[in-house]
Amino acid sequence: MIEMNNTLFKPIAAKPYLWPFDGKWSATDTALLLLGFQEATVAVLDANAELSVANSLLKVASAAGVTIVAARRGYGPDEHPLATRRRLLGDPIPERGSADWALIAQIGLPPGAIIVDCAGDNAFFGTRLEETLRQRGIRNLLVTGLPTDGLVHATQRAANDMGFECLAIADACKGTSQARHDAQLRITTFGNGLFGTVATSADIHAALSSL
Amino acid sequence: MSAAEHQDFWPLGGPVDKARIALIIIDMQVDFCAPGGWIDQLGEDVSNTRAVIGPICEAVDAARAAGITVIHTREGHVGDLSDLNANKQWRTRVHGLGIGDSGKNGRILVHGEPGWQIIPELAPLPGELVINKPGKSSFHRTELAAELENRGISRLVVAGVTSDCCVQSTVRDGYEHGIECVLLEDCTAAVESPNHAATLEILKAYGGRWGGVSNRVAFREMLDRAGD
Numbered sequence: 001m002i003e004m005n006n007t008l009f010k011p012i013a014a015k016p017y018l019w020p021f022d023g024k025w026s027a028t029d030t031a032l033l034l035l036g037f038q039e040a041t042v043a044v045l046d047a048n049a050e051l052s053v054a055n056s057l058l059k060v061a062s063a064a065g066v067t068i069v070a071a072r073r074g075y076g077p078d079e080h081p082l083a084t085r086r087r088l089l090g091d092p093i094p095e096r097g098s099a100d101w102a103l104i105a106q107i108g109l110p111p112g113a114i115i116v117d118c119a120g121d122n123a124f125f126g127t128r129l130e131e132t133l134r135q136r137g138i139r140n141l142l143v144t145g146l147p148t149d150g151l152v153h154a155t156q157r158a159a160n161d162m163g164f165e166c167l168a169i170a171d172a173c174k175g176t177s178q179a180r181h182d183a184q185l186r187i188t189t190f191g192n193g194l195f196g197t198v199a200t201s202a203d204i205h206a207a208l209s210s211l
Numbered sequence: 212m213s214a215a216e217h218q219d220f221w222p223l224g225g226p227v228d229k230a231r232i233a234l235i236i237i238d239m240q241v242d243f244c245a246p247g248g249w250i251d252q253l254g255e256d257v258s259n260t261r262a263v264i265g266p267i268c269e270a271v272d273a274a275r276a277a278g279i280t281v282i283h284t285r286e287g288h289v290g291d292l293s294d295l296n297a298n299k300q301w302r303t304r305v306h307g308l309g310i311g312d313s314g315k316n317g318r319i320l321v322h323g324e325p326g327w328q329i330i331p332e333l334a335p336l337p338g339e340l341v342i343n344k345p346g347k348s349s350f351h352r353t354e355l356a357a358e359l360e361n362r363g364i365s366r367l368v369v370a371g372v373t374s375d376c377c378v379q380s381t382v383r384d385g386y387e388h389g390i391e392c393v394l395l396e397d398c399t400a401a402v403e404s405p406n407h408a409a410t411l412e413i414l415k416a417y418g419g420r421w422g423g424v425s426n427r428v429a430f431r432e433m434l435d436r437a438g439d
Binding site: 017020021022081082085086088089090091120121122125126149150154157158160161162163165176177179180183184186187190191192193194195 | 306
């Protein structure tokens with residue numbers, strides 16, 4: 001019997017290098033991050049197209065056995081200072097448990113998906129995400145989410161400092177403006193990928209179906 | 212400058228006691244911004260990062276005169292590179308001279324080597340806090356958050372290099388820690404100007420979602436008006 005989960009996927013022709021750096025990724029050492037696909041965020045950013053792309057990746061990655069992580073941004077009783085600061089600047093961080101805060105209905109998480117609740121823009125900060133990923137032997141991260149210049153980039157920067165090998169999926173992310181989206185992805189890749197790499201969903205689909 | 216403009220140094224206003232404010236100078240090291248350092252050896256242009264040495268010196272002078280905490284960071288790794296992520300080393304070695312390799316100023320970004328030192332113009336004074344950091348963020352695997360908490364510091368004025376890399380990571384992480392950050396835009400730079408401009412635009416958007424953006428003149432005036 002073949003253990004499919006350990007089978008290596010084909011490396012991805014990402015910018016600025018063939019991802020992952022050592023050429024090795026499989027369902028057992030990879031997670032797909034779905035960051036901030038919440039009711040209010042999708043609506044405010046008008047991100048239905050990006051949501052659809054992420055959802056399609058979710059189905060394929062989940063079927064291949066890749067770990068799925070969803071992060072929800074919101075505030076609870078312990079996060080008032082951070083949330084208060086942002087709300088004063090006009091950024092309505094939703095309250096946990098509210099309709100705005102909920103993961104959008106179209107996202108159907110598989111059983112066993114990891115759900116992370118963060119107050120700021122970094123899904124690792126104040127959560128157990130890093131140790132959860134390490135316990136599972138995960139070292140490669142496929143990153144999708146909203147907004148590119150918020151939750152996505154802050155989380156990828158933190159992941160990169162932790163040594164995770166990251167790939168941002170450009171068409172599964174949307175920024176607070178096209179210019180900021182483009183700029184953060186360019187900053188991701190400069191210096192031969194200082195914060196990792198960038199590719200498109202078609203590249204991921206091709207690799208996941210290459211088995 | 213009017214009182215109203217003074218308030219604008221901090222995105223959500225002041226006044227703030229000097230005891231709660233620190234100036235942090237990020238990675239003004241030989242390897243990043245001096246002739247013969249790593250970036251220079253790679254053939255990259257260090258004129259952008261060198262151009263802010265003078266302005267940063269003025270900001271440091273103002274901070275020292277006001278008696279606020281001054282913090283310096285150095286990116287680097289221990290000699291056996293056990294704190295260096297495999298992908299970080301691999302990415303830099305593609306350039307032909309990677310972290311840990313031997314160059315004109317010793318091993319690149321390794322503790323104790325000449326290239327790892329802070330440039331002489333901005334050398335820390337005795338008693339100033341120096342943070343050694345293995346990552347881009349000054350908060351990642353360092354004692355910075357604990358040091359700030361122990362000293363009762365809740366506001367961080369940020370300068371140094373590079374704006375798109377370690378500076379942006381530090382401001383974003385400061386926000387996560389509940390530290391109010393303001394970046395001095397005339398005291399930071401990047402090798403690639405479009406990335407520098409984009410970083411500032413992103414940080415300024417929405418009134419400063421992760422912190423504010425100001426300059427060294429406003430910094431000095433804010434200190435002049437701050438209480439002890």
